[in-house]
Amino acid sequence: xxxxxxxxxxxxxxxxxxxxxxxxxxxxxxxxxxxxxxxxxxxxxxxxxxxxxxxxxxxxxxxxxxxxxxxxxxxxxxxxxxxxxxxxxxxxxxxxxxxxxxxxxxxxxxxxxxxxxxxxxxxxxxxxxxxxxxxxxxxxxxxxxxxxxxxxxxxxxxxxxxxxxxxxxxxxxxxxxxxxxxxxxxxxxxxxxxxxxxxxxxxxxxxxxxxxxxxxxxxxxxxxxxxxxxxxxxxxxxxxxxxxxxxxxxxxxxxxxxxxxxxxxxxxxxxxxxxxxxxxxxxxxxxxxxxxxxxxxxxxxxxxxxxxxxxxxxxxxxxxxxxxxxxxxxxxxxxxxxxxxxxxxxxxxxxxxxxxxxxxxxxxxxxxxxxxxxxxxxxxxxxxxxxxxxxxxxxxxxxxxxxxxxxxxxxxxxxxxxxxxxxxxxxxxxxxxxxxxxxxxxxxxxxxxxxxxxxxxxxxxxxxxxxxxxxxxxxxxxxxxxxxxxxx
Amino acid sequence: xxxxxxxxxxxxxxxxxxxxxxxxxxxxxxxxxxxxxxxxxxxxxxxxxxxxxxxxxxxxxxxxxxxxxxxxxxxxxxxxxxxxxxxxxxxxxxxxxxxxxxxxxxxxxxxxxxxxxxxxxxxxxxxxxxxxxxxxxxxxxxxxxxxxxxxxxxxxxxxxxxxxxxxxxxxxxxxxxxxxxxxxxxxxxxxxxxxxxxxxxxxxxxxxxxxxxxxxxxxxxxxxxxxxxxxxxxxxxxxxxxxxxxxxxxxxxxxxxxxxxxxxxxxxxxxxxxxxxxxxxxxxxxxxxxxxxxxxxxxxxxxxxxxxxxxxxx
Amino acid sequence: xxxxxxxxxxxxxxxxxxxxxxxxxxxxxxxxxxxxxxxxxxxxxxxxxxxxxxxxxxxxxxxxxxxxxxxxxxxxxxxxxxxxxxxxxxxxxxxxxxxxxxxxxxxxxxxxxxxxxxxxxxxxxxxxxxxxxxxxxxxxxxxx
Numbered sequence: 001x002x003x004x005x006x007x008x009x010x011x012x013x014x015x016x017x018x019x020x021x022x023x024x025x026x027x028x029x030x031x032x033x034x035x036x037x038x039x040x041x042x043x044x045x046x047x048x049x050x051x052x053x054x055x056x057x058x059x060x061x062x063x064x065x066x067x068x069x070x071x072x073x074x075x076x077x078x079x080x081x082x083x084x085x086x087x088x089x090x091x092x093x094x095x096x097x098x099x100x101x102x103x104x105x106x107x108x109x110x111x112x113x114x115x116x117x118x119x120x121x122x123x124x125x126x127x128x129x130x131x132x133x134x135x136x137x138x139x140x141x142x143x144x145x146x147x148x149x150x151x152x153x154x155x156x157x158x159x160x161x162x163x164x165x166x167x168x169x170x171x172x173x174x175x176x177x178x179x180x181x182x183x184x185x186x187x188x189x190x191x192x193x194x195x196x197x198x199x200x201x202x203x204x205x206x207x208x209x210x211x212x213x214x215x216x217x218x219x220x221x222x223x224x225x226x227x228x229x230x231x232x233x234x235x236x237x238x239x240x241x242x243x244x245x246x247x248x249x250x251x252x253x254x255x256x257x258x259x260x261x262x263x264x265x266x267x268x269x270x271x272x273x274x275x276x277x278x279x280x281x282x283x284x285x286x287x288x289x290x291x292x293x294x295x296x297x298x299x300x301x302x303x304x305x306x307x308x309x310x311x312x313x314x315x316x317x318x319x320x321x322x323x324x325x326x327x328x329x330x331x332x333x334x335x336x337x338x339x340x341x342x343x344x345x346x347x348x349x350x351x352x353x354x355x356x357x358x359x360x361x362x363x364x365x366x367x368x369x370x371x372x373x374x375x376x377x378x379x380x381x382x383x384x385x386x387x388x389x390x391x392x393x394x395x396x397x398x399x400x401x402x403x404x405x406x407x408x409x410x411x412x413x414x415x416x417x418x419x420x421x422x423x424x425x426x427x428x429x430x431x432x433x434x435x436x437x438x439x440x441x442x443x444x445x446x447x448x449x450x451x452x453x454x455x456x457x458x459x460x461x462x463x464x465x466x467x468x469x470x471x472x473x474x475x476x477x478x479x480x481x482x483x484x485x486x487x488x
Numbered sequence: 489x490x491x492x493x494x495x496x497x498x499x500x501x502x503x504x505x506x507x508x509x510x511x512x513x514x515x516x517x518x519x520x521x522x523x524x525x526x527x528x529x530x531x532x533x534x535x536x537x538x539x540x541x542x543x544x545x546x547x548x549x550x551x552x553x554x555x556x557x558x559x560x561x562x563x564x565x566x567x568x569x570x571x572x573x574x575x576x577x578x579x580x581x582x583x584x585x586x587x588x589x590x591x592x593x594x595x596x597x598x599x600x601x602x603x604x605x606x607x608x609x610x611x612x613x614x615x616x617x618x619x620x621x622x623x624x625x626x627x628x629x630x631x632x633x634x635x636x637x638x639x640x641x642x643x644x645x646x647x648x649x650x651x652x653x654x655x656x657x658x659x660x661x662x663x664x665x666x667x668x669x670x671x672x673x674x675x676x677x678x679x680x681x682x683x684x685x686x687x688x689x690x691x692x693x694x695x696x697x698x699x700x701x702x703x704x705x706x707x708x709x710x711x712x713x714x715x716x717x718x719x720x721x722x723x724x725x726x727x728x729x730x731x732x733x734x735x736x737x738x739x740x741x742x743x744x745x746x747x748x749x750x751x752x753x754x755x756x757x758x759x760x761x762x763x764x765x766x767x768x769x770x771x772x773x774x775x776x777x778x779x780x781x782x783x784x785x786x787x788x789x790x791x792x793x794x795x796x797x798x799x800x801x802x
Numbered sequence: 803x804x805x806x807x808x809x810x811x812x813x814x815x816x817x818x819x820x821x822x823x824x825x826x827x828x829x830x831x832x833x834x835x836x837x838x839x840x841x842x843x844x845x846x847x848x849x850x851x852x853x854x855x856x857x858x859x860x861x862x863x864x865x866x867x868x869x870x871x872x873x874x875x876x877x878x879x880x881x882x883x884x885x886x887x888x889x890x891x892x893x894x895x896x897x898x899x900x901x902x903x904x905x906x907x908x909x910x911x912x913x914x915x916x917x918x919x920x921x922x923x924x925x926x927x928x929x930x931x932x933x934x935x936x937x938x939x940x941x942x943x944x945x946x
Contacts, residue, residue, distance in 0.1 A: 167852075167905075169905045264928070432816060436829040626869075
């Protein structure tokens with residue numbers, strides 16, 4: 001199919017997207033282009049290049065039919081260009097999976113409003129996912145040009161300043177989510193906070209659905225939590241924090257809660273992904289203005305990030321959230337109860353932490369990405385992890401991470417403080433061993449046993465959770481490794 | 489890796505027998521000694537002393553493995569001799585030997601003179617000396633012309649402060665660094681006489697003799713070879729005569745003077761070739777130093793006494 | 803006396819472990835040197851969690867090859883301030899960090915009396931909190 005021009009191109013009617021100029025195999029993306037990589041499963045009978053062109057068209061200037069008003073614009077520039085489409089390894093004829101294609105689409109930067117995730121996403125994932133020409137569609141990765149990145153604030157605080165404010169260096173931070181998730185009164189809730197922090201955690205956290213329910217209104221929670229935080233700080237001489245979740249029904253209510261948290265001297269507040277991109281960006285601006293660390297719970301993401309053929313990859317969320325300006329984001333544990341292939345998770349972590357990410361196909365990083373000096377986001381590992389996995393956690397996740405041991409702290413047989421002590425001792429002893437140059441991955445269990453000899457809370461923790469692992473296959477794995485890395 | 493593991497990790501069980509040849513091969517000490525023989529011209533007495541010290545260290549290492557009583561060895565040394573006799577080069581090799589045998593942890597050499605250690609005003613010396621000591625930890629501190637640290641004519645000299653700090657560390661942190669004091673033989677002797685503290689802490693004195701004429705010629709040929717130059721036969725003869733004259737001049741600095749002379753000869757050769765722009769040059773032309781390049785030296789000037797300042801452009 | 807685990811302030815990387823031996827400290831310094839961190843020795847007699855600027859016992863040490871030199875300074879500092887808190891901080895200068903990468907306590911006073919949590923009741927149910935180290939009632943230098 002040839003590209004049409006002039007009169008032919010703008011004749012009323014319906015012509016293929018490829019012919020409308022949304023496919024250009026010779027196109028060389030500019031440094032200032034936004035590039036998106038989609039995984040396309042075309043409808044039977046639809047040519048994959050046409051499907052790619054359709055996605056390019058629908059996510060930029062096209063509509064289903066020809067419009068003459070195009071000719072009042074520099075439409076060549078505004079048309080997104082699908083410039084490459086290739087079969088995804090291990091799909092198509094001869095495999096168990098129907099054919100999928102990686103389609104590379106370049107967008108001129110002028111298609112997007114500066115500093116607006118909402119606008120960027122309204123284009124890239126706006127209409128196109130419901131498009132009939134594709135059976136399934138997944139946004140796998142994006143390359144954001146430096147020029148566009150520079151229009152975003154980025155993380156309000158960032159890993160480096162967070163550590164400086166907290167005076168905690170050279171080790172992962174430790175946290176826990178207050179449990180049970182729902183039902184505790186403010187007074188009882190604050191007890192958990194105090195015990196865990198005094199025991200040795202750095203942070204305690206509200207859960208994503210703790211907002212202001214009949215059993216505990218938000219002001220009560222804030223007041224009692226800050227009593228716990230301040231008391232633990234005085235008992236330990238160490239900076240402590242509790243992520244106060246300010247998620248609410250309206251922006252006005254969120255501001256009110258955030259202001260109250262600030263008034264009470266909290267170092268950190270929390271929001272949920274479900275509040276939406278604009279609300280997140282708004283809270284990031286507020287956080288920067290108010291010296292606040294901003295924690296984001298990725299509530300809801302698995303509805304669209306988990307299945308391999310449709311939705312979007314979590315690494316794209318990571319990119320958008322780094323641009324939007326959060327300081328923390330839940331990004332997987334490898335060893336815990338939630339979805340996560342080790343290599344994929346490493347890709348998320350690198351996306352959040354690198355100043356410059358090279359292309360790493362085995363981690364699902366399709367593009368080299370210069371982060372344009374945007375602050376780094378602290379990844380949070382939460383869900384089904386415990387002290388006995390400390391060597392694996394440090395090995396897979398590194399030291400720039402918050403390790404959240406909720407059940408692993410609060411469920412300790414000797415109490416919450418003991419649970420916190422066990423986690424902190426396990427962490428410090430493992431960092432010490434790592435720095436000494438020991439093969440801590442191999443010797444990990446022994447290193448923990450040795451510390452348990454003088455630390456009875458650790459001993460009890462190891463005995464309680466020794467054999468707890470979550471061995472399920474990941475659904476979201478790399479397409480470019482011959483054998484997917486097994487979840488541990 | 490050198491033995492940098494913290495002591496707490498494990499103490500090896502004592503051995504009862506050691507295969508000396510295997511042990512030598514394991515630490516790679518033979519290669520260092522062979523390299524020393526191969527690459528350094530002459531210096532026979534120095535090489536002999538280094539071999540003796542290496543033997544001592546190797547046996548000491550074995551004794552340690554056998555858990556025999558090993559007083560921590562004093563390894564500080566003095567290297568005496570005229571300039572250009574290879575003291576710095578040998579110090580580098582020595583550091584390598586000490587490192588391979590586990591007597592210093594890193595094996596680097598920090599090369600200093602008085603100015604690096606001694607300050608200009610009160611309170612300046614201690615931090616300077618400390619800074620150098622810290623940099624040298626785990627390796628070898630090479631103090632060239634060490635006697636300048638001591639200035640008896642000035643009773644308020646800050647050098648004394650540096651000396652005291654050095655002595656302290658040489659005594660109490662023998663496992664952390666090895667100090668090599670270097671300089672002219674006679675001046676070092678005087679220095680040791682007035683600073684008995686140093687004499688008692690320096691276990692090995694190595695004297696570096698001047699090179700013989702033949703050795704100096706070999707050194708020159710090796711240097712030229714490394715730079716892809718060579719003497720013509722007549723140039724070589726002229727150079728032998730040059731050496732004979734140059735050695736009688738003051739401030740003769742052995743290998744260093746040879747190096748300087750060669751550099752000047754290269755300059756003359758280049759000018760000689762440049763003079764004749766119509767010529768086509770072959771590889772041999774640009775490699776060869778000829779007689780005229782040597783004889784143009786002012787040392788051959790008819791006045792007979794060469795130049796006033798022979799250290800200059802001889 | 804402090805009532806938390808270990809009865810001590812828990813700032814730094816290794817406050818929950820038994821006091822590090824010199825050999826263990828040496829190993830940590832070697833880790834820092836291997837990563838090209840500059841290492842600094844700092845001391846204070848004010849343990850307040852937001853007391854950021856401890857006194858520098860000399861400047862951060864750059865370009866060292868071996869831990870012995872830093873150990874020497876730690877021991878000098880311990881000799882000079884035996885009853886102070888002393889910490890070792892390692893600085894990473896690479897782009898994207900340019901901040902401390904390690905920090906751990908290597909000396910503490912024998913008794914750590916801890917902190918007073920002062921509550922000032924303000925509007926409604928709100929409380930304004932002030933943390934005050936008991937020892938800072940005394941002038942600097944006379945605290946431990």
